[in-house]
Amino acid sequence: MLLLTTLLLSLVSLIAAQSSNSSVFVYNGGDDTSFTFALQAVKSTGDLYFHMSGPSGNSWLAVGLGYKMEGALMLITYANSNNDGVTISPRYATGETEPVYQSNVTVDAMSTDPVSGYLTANGVCRGCVTWLNGGGIDLTSAAQPFIFAIGPPFPPLQSDSGSAGLTEHAFVGHFTMDMPAATVQSNGNVPQGPFTSSQSASTATNTETTYNPAPHIHGLVMGFVFIIILPLGSLILRVWNSVRYHIVAQCIGLVLFLMAVAGGCVASTMYNRSKNFNSAHQIIGLLVMVAFLTQLVLGVMHHRIYKREQRKTMRGWIHLYLGPTIILIGLVNGILGFNLAGETFVAIPYCILIVIVGVIYSCIRFFSWRRKRRAAKDPGATMGQSMPYGNVRPPAYREDSYRSAGEPFSSQDVPLAPYASTHSVAQVGMPAHEPRSMF
Ligand code: HEM
Ligand code: HEM
Structure with missing residues (x-):
């Protein structure tokens, strides 16, 4: 009986995940280190629609498409100069140093109602399923690797520039996403919340507080x-x-x-x-x-x-x-x-x-x-x-x-x-x- 209930519940959650066609990663690390990333990939265009959010007390938030900094395409979010919206900056990291802004990668910000106290980015990264240097996302992978990072509270960052200077992260971690669950054939959309827990994604692994003195x-x-x-x-x-x-x-x-x-x-x-x-x-x-x-x-x-x-x-x-x-x-x-x-x-x-x-x-x-x-x-x-x-x-x-x-x-x-x-x-x-x- 218990086994049957468990099977039924798993089936229901699988169907729910597939019907929303997105994977959601939620890390609840308390006020400073909470982080949410939801993704929908479009097979026909290679576009990645995403939602990223976290407390605005942090100078920046980022997700990296890859399992380590080196070679990862990163989507980095920080407050714009008026502090009434966000700048989403696509960058490429060649190692464990500040990633470099990529002007040839197009990221369109989608309209969003700013939530007080939160940095919230809704956007689409055009053709980002495959990117620089032959790297890419395997849309058939049930455990596609991602990294995330949270900037320190100081110094605060507000800029409209895609290449604004960052200060090294205060917190980093890894997770994986089930890409088939997050993929649609065409007509993508930014995943819609509320996002309360992870869905078709792993929990955070190798989380680490970082500080370079x-x-x-x-x-x-x-x-x-x-x-x-x-x-x-x-x-x-x-x-x-x-x-x-x-x-x-x-x-x-x-x-x-x-x-x-x-x-x-x-x-x-x-x-x-x-x-x-x-x-x-x-x-x-x-x-x-x-x-x-x-x-x-x-x-x-x-x-x-x-x-x-x-x-x-x-x-x-x-x-x-x-x-x-x-x-x-x-x-x-x-x-x-x-x-x-x-x-x-x-x-x-x-x-x-x-x-x-x-x-x-x-x-x-x-x-x-x-x-x-x-x-x-x-x-x-x-x-x-x-x-x-x-x-x-x-x-x-x-x-x-x-x-x-x-x-x-x-x-x-x-x-x-x-x-x-x-x-x-x-x-x-x-x-x-x-x-x-x-x-
Ligand atoms: C100013 C920009 C950045 C600098 C200077 C920087 C520097 C570094 C350094 C020195 C480490 C090694 C830390 C240690 O071993 O304790 C590291 C690790 C790491 N960084 Fe960054 N980083 C930056 C931005 C980012 C961004 C934007 C992301 C994510 C999207 C990121 C994700 C990671 C991750 C996940 C690690 C753990 C090691 C790994 O798995 O590669 N970093 N970073
Ligand atoms: C008269 C000599 C110097 C003085 C008094 C001085 C002082 C400072 C101070 C007070 C800061 C701010 C530190 C902070 O972030 O809290 C700083 C930052 C910095 N200094 Fe110097 N410095 C000197 C020479 C140099 C030299 C010779 C170099 C390298 C060639 C250097 C590289 C840097 C860098 C890269 C930063 C910025 C680090 C960042 O971006 O966070 N400095 N320095």
Whole structure:
């Protein structure tokens, strides 16, 4: 009796499926990852009529005709620029990178009443049963493979362009469809809902939450280097007068910067907008890298000459001005980076952070300069307190080349060179200060 009932039910559902001539895949993964795809194929024309929907909190939704990204024709849906409809973009993926828009594939959007809170695409992909490179859908297959993917909530995407830049999916999965159940001979139509559960389709398999941290790690490390480490390295030299720790800080900055450049190169290969390495952000970033390495070489060369000859050099002069230039250009390039990633809105808090750090930096420099000026005017009053060197004479080369007699000691006058060898004179009655040796 039970067997008979089961058989009857199966027969009824089979007849229902065939009468609607569509296959329906429904994935109920909760608010963020729900996804519906319904399909009807037309044998005579090769057209694919489809319905695709999911929560509009996601930047985009997509289905791929194939069992993996590589070689799949993809139908990608995102909100149009007015956010009152959708753009359906046919794209082709050559691997696990952003698929490329195919202007030769025609997808006609069919009229639809937008459902609030949902991205809903009703359309027809003309002749898509067979597509590029000999790939295609087997209309006789009872388990034709498909993939689906859901874009992340941020950054949001609204565009009328078929080639709008995407951000890598947050969720992917696989399913199969029974194509004979979804095929009509001619006169196709977009499958009509409501779609509450899968019909003539498998459940989702190999579902996976995906996240590629490379772009964010790249941005975070770059921000840390240009907003924190490099200005700190500058303060260490100008305020605390330590050449050794200045070198340590800037070398840490350089190593982190080079690692972040490597991360930027990995991120570059993921997206169409960056894979040719020709965006302003990437070019400026690479130029900053060259300048940064040059800065290191100039600093070392200047220091060597200074140690030997106790004189200022052109290399030291360039080093002095190239440093702040690198920091400024790097900070501006961060804004271009957010722009490239489609995260322009993050540039505002980023700029606010830069202003806050800039104000703190300027205050420290100003108070340090004022303290040193007072100390220079009245060495007795401040001896051993306000000057980091107590009553140690400033280095000789300051007196004869950087500073004229009587001119106050300036925070700019900190040499990239040791104080210890020639000036570590005995300091009677002064607190103990470590001699400043370079290495
Ligand atoms: C910005 C665009 C995209 C990028 C950068 C991208 C990148 C990637 C990467 C790096 C993986 C490997 C993830 C891992 O192993 O953890 C992957 C896997 C996957 N992607 Fe994408 N993808 C994009 C768009 C799409 C679209 C539009 C679809 C679907 C229609 C899709 C479907 C899949 C699926 C199903 C997987 C699992 C592996 C497989 O079976 O091929 N992807 N993707
Ligand atoms: C001065 C040096 C640089 C700074 C300050 C910098 C900073 C940034 C920032 C803040 C972002 C936004 C990250 C995010 O999505 O959250 C970004 C994105 C990006 N950067 Fe850089 N970057 C620099 C150099 C480079 C270099 C040399 C390359 C590669 C050649 C590169 C490639 C990229 C790419 C491809 C993105 C966009 C990733 C996406 O589309 O999501 N960057 N960068």
